[in-house]
Amino acid sequence: MIIREIRELQAAHYDLLLLADPDKLLVENYVKRSVCFEAVFDDTEAGILALLPTRPETLEIVNIAVAKPYQGQGISEELLQFALSYAQNGQYKTVEIGTGSTSFGQLYLYQKCGFRMTSIDRDFFLRHYEEEIVENKLILKDMVRLSIDV
Numbered sequence: 106m107i108i109r110e111i112r113e114l115q116a117a118h119y120d121l122l123l124l125a126d127p128d129k130l131l132v133e134n135y136v137k138r139s140v141c142f143e144a145v146f147d148d149t150e151a152g153i154l155a156l157l158p159t160r161p162e163t164l165e166i167v168n169i170a171v172a173k174p175y176q177g178q179g180i181s182e183e184l185l186q187f188a189l190s191y192a193q194n195g196q197y198k199t200v201e202i203g204t205g206s207t208s209f210g211q212l213y214l215y216q217k218c219g220f221r222m223t224s225i226d227r228d229f230f231l232r233h234y235e236e237e238i239v240e241n242k243l244i245l246k247d248m249v250r251l252s253i254d255v
């Protein structure tokens with residue numbers, strides 16, 4: 106598997122981005138300002154990673170997704186490690202990531218990779234998403250923010 110920067114986002118990339126974030130307008134807005142990478146396996150799109158410089162010395166992973174057939178094989182862990190190395194090489198000090206309070210698997214994954222919880226943005230998903238999101242039988246309301254110093 107190789108991880109490489111994406112010069113121009115294609116439909117297959119959006120399919121992946123929308124797995125992590127169902128709102129296409131929001132996705133289009135932040136990918137314009139992000140550096141995006143693809144994980145390619147046997148010439149097939151296996152995963153995507155979008156990194157957005159937010160504040161000085163801070164990089165946010167705004168989108169990470171792995172195509173269904175490739176899930177459960179450690180690809181997201183590789184993408185997260187790639188993001189941390191990219192941040193170190195780019196002189197960033199902190200990498201942030203936000204996820205839904207109902208995204209239990211993702212919360213496990215990020216903490217397994219060393220991220221720690223920093224804050225909760227209450228009602229984030231009610232304020233920013235027109236469509237209600239239900240996950241793990243709960244209405245998604247709050248965003249959990251996590252970070253790691255690199």
Ligand code: ACO
Nearest residue numbers: 124125167168169170171176177178179180181182210214
């Ligand atoms: N539920 C339970 N456990 C999970 C989940 C999950 N949804 N995702 C990952 N894990 C666990 C795995 O079991 C594994 O644990 P282990 O090694 O201790 O057994 C560990 O996390 C690493 O898993 P990977 O195989 O590296 O994860 P994968 O490549 O399948 O990708 C991802 C995980 C990105 C969450 C994938 O399931 C996905 O694309 N989901 C849909 C999109 C999504 O939710 N993206 C994140 C949104 S937040 C954001 O983008 C900022």
